Amino acid sequence: MGLLEAIILSVLAASTPLLIAATGELITERAGVLNLGVEGMMILGAACGFGGTLLTGSTIVGAICGMLAGTALSLIFAAMALGLAVNQVATGLALTILGIGLSGLIGAGFVGERIATAPHLYIPGLTDIPYVGRILFGEDGFVYLSLLLVIAVWLFLYRTRAGLILRAAGDNHVSAHALGYPVLRIRLYAVMFGGACAGLAGAYLPLAYTPFFIPGMTAGRGWIALALVVFSSWRPGRLVVGAYLFGAVTILQLHAQGWGIGIPSQLMSALPYLATVVVLVLISRARTGGSTAPAALGTVFVPDR
């Protein structure tokens, strides 16, 4: 296996959790809700996903456990931000703090345990094609799932009536409400979808990326996913580009550390975070003509019956 092939494979693996989490958050934000708790939902998804696979030996059970954990946390968020009209920024922060704490409690017994990583696709003949075979036909299931997810979300947002209604709720909740659409219920479903995706993205880390659980193993990926949604201008297609770019930065800095370039490893490790800042500045600056964010993003809605 050539070096380039190895790099591409690891970039895909590093990008997938970002892509899954960001896709979920994109739907949440398109419905007008800013859930800053992605990091918390991810880390709880990682802990529960690892636990599920450790107990049953099944990657699928682990993935489902992760999704359920993320959804459960997102329901707390929904009860607060939608049910009680609490400030969404503060609620999202609380969710992150709670998620980190809970994952530590749950994961306390997992330290030192190992599980088998998710199986990779193998199609005789196709996967054996030199250079591109492993990349196209030899990934783990999550990689294909994440791309299907983006396509499904794109179709949903732009090609279905339900998607149009969801965007309406996110752009102008007063009008959507006046037209008779149940804004809060739409937002509830969107928040739950975001939670399930974040939980799945978190579960990917111990199930497919590294075969063990470490407290804090998400290392800010939830926040980077939030930045990716901004980077994508709330469009699913650009999300793929953004996620793979960030995956590439993460992997290149790892390889650069391996090559022993005379740069402190900590500076290289800081690159993904610094890149996020630079990207946020550039993208926000390019958009001075008018914002592409959903117009009602982050605002509370209390229906007047």
Add this chain to the structure above:
Amino acid sequence: MQLVLEKRAERSTAIALISPLIAIGLTVVTMSILFVLLGKNPLAALAVYFITPLTDGYSLQEIAVKAAPLVMIAIGLSLCYLANVWNIGAEGQFLVGAVAGSWLAVVTHGSDAGPWVLPSMLLFGAAAGALYALIPAICKVRFGASEILVSLMLVYVAELLLDYLVRGPWRDPAGFNFPTTAEFDPVATVPLLIEGGRLHLGVAITLLVVAGAAVLLGRTIKGFEIRVVGAAPRAARFGGFKSNQLILLTFAISGALAGLAGIIEVAGPIGHLQPGISPGYGFTAIIVAFLGRLNPVGILIAGLFLALTFIGGEQAQIAMKIPLDMTKVFQGILLFYVLACDSLILYRIRLIMPQRKAADGTA
């Protein structure tokens, strides 16, 4: 049958006063359930968390020492939150302040530098924290980038910077390869208030900061402008307040306070620079700010309460083998309840019975 929110005609003062207490009560109930789930006696666990630390003088001083950075950071954050801008990177500003101040302690180590070292370190720490906080603020006012995400990303960068320095250029040559600087000289150490005790000068500085914030918010035009920009941005524009300047100002103040708290922590209770100097003060301070209702005196009380949970959490780990992460769970739940109860100041919850339509013929 359905529960709906209904806006109150005016803020409910009664609920505003008791809502933090309701929140704490609900948190204690939830914690008890969690303790039962963990197989611990809830009454004994709660006693270790909330009562034991109050029973001896050493723990009481320790609470004040832990509360000092929390309160100092939260005071700064409350200014940002009042102005409706979201600095959530106080943890990073705390670390950068600690690093900048420590630089002076490291370069003067072993020399016969005079008593000017400590005051200069505190100044360096505050200035570095302010500059670090200005990065997200400038990105926000100049380019419109989200201050939430930028300030948070810089936390990770600050952690890595600290890690690099104590493993690389600043590592104590006599430190057996541990990632730490040498112990600071006496002139670079925050003095104790009472010899042999735990209280240090930083605790006194924190009280001054609380008083200063109370004056700023209650008695000055700037404080008034900060509140108006946050509560009624349109009114602030008509009033001619420069909201961008206020964003920069509130970020700079909160960064300076976080940086000051960082260098005091390092030059005081810890005594040297090492990774892990903060058990998440910058994030816990967010809870302190909200639990204290963004009011300086409230923050002082809230800071003492959350410091109590840090100490109680450590004792519960030793005495009852309750994982330390329980403290974070506790803090997260508490913030949820605080925010939920705050909602009841503006709204009331009403139970709505379904109205039967006359056309149904069933009425």
